[in-house]
Amino acid sequence: MSSSRVCRTCGCTDIDIDQARGDAVCTACGSVLEDNIIVSEVQFVENSGGGSSAVGQFVSLDSAGKAPSLGTGFHTNLGKESRAQTLQNGRRQIHHLGNQLQLNQHCLDTAFNFFKMAVSKHLTRGRKMSHVVAACLYLVCRTEGTPRILLTPQKLHKI
Structure with a gap:
């Protein structure tokens, strides 16, 4: 993209202004006339x-x-920043629910590892955080052989 500017080195008026890079360069001699241009x-x-x-x-x-x-x-x-916030909220909710289920620290850490894996694979998008947290804790209970009873309004589930 050309401009009406004049190169101070060679006097050429063919100046290339690249908004993406934020610079203005003379096409004749290659002099950088401006860099770090901030656009409004x-x-x-x-x-x-x-x-x-x-x-x-x-x-x-x-x-x-x-x-x-x-x-x-x-x-x-x-x-x-959003990912870090998601991980922080996930850890907090896993500890909150895991403590209510009286799970030990190893189980909570393993559940958080499952949660981090779900976040990295983008499995949390479009899903409620509480559902993902419950699924991670469910996985830990199943893999560790820790029996817990989950109460829902419809049924009684033993995991």
């Missing part, structure tokens, strides 16, 4: 699932003076 508009792209994602790079206050890492969009960072 927000762009969105549609993903394969029909949803949309914002295009850009996350700039945080604590990374001042550091070179920005290439290829990491802000939605990736939010995904990591």
Whole structure:
């Protein structure tokens, strides 16, 4: 994409401005006229699932003076924060329900490992957290041979 800017090195007016990289480069001599250009508009792209994602790079206050890492969009960072929050909530709910079932720490840790596996395989998307937690605790009870009774309004289940 050309601009009406003039290169200070060679005087050429054919300047390539790349919004994705955030720089302006002279096409004649290769001089970088500007880098780390911050744009004020927000762009969105549609993903394969029909949803949309914002295009850009996350700039945080604590990374001042550091070179920005290439290829990491802000939605990736939010995904990591979301995953950490999901794991934290899962661990909390596993401990809460596991303590009510009087399960030992080994069983709780094993249930959390099942939960982490479910999160990494994207098996928690679209499912209630309480159901996933109950399934993980159920797996532990079955694999460890720890008999527990689950009460539901319809039936009495022994696991």
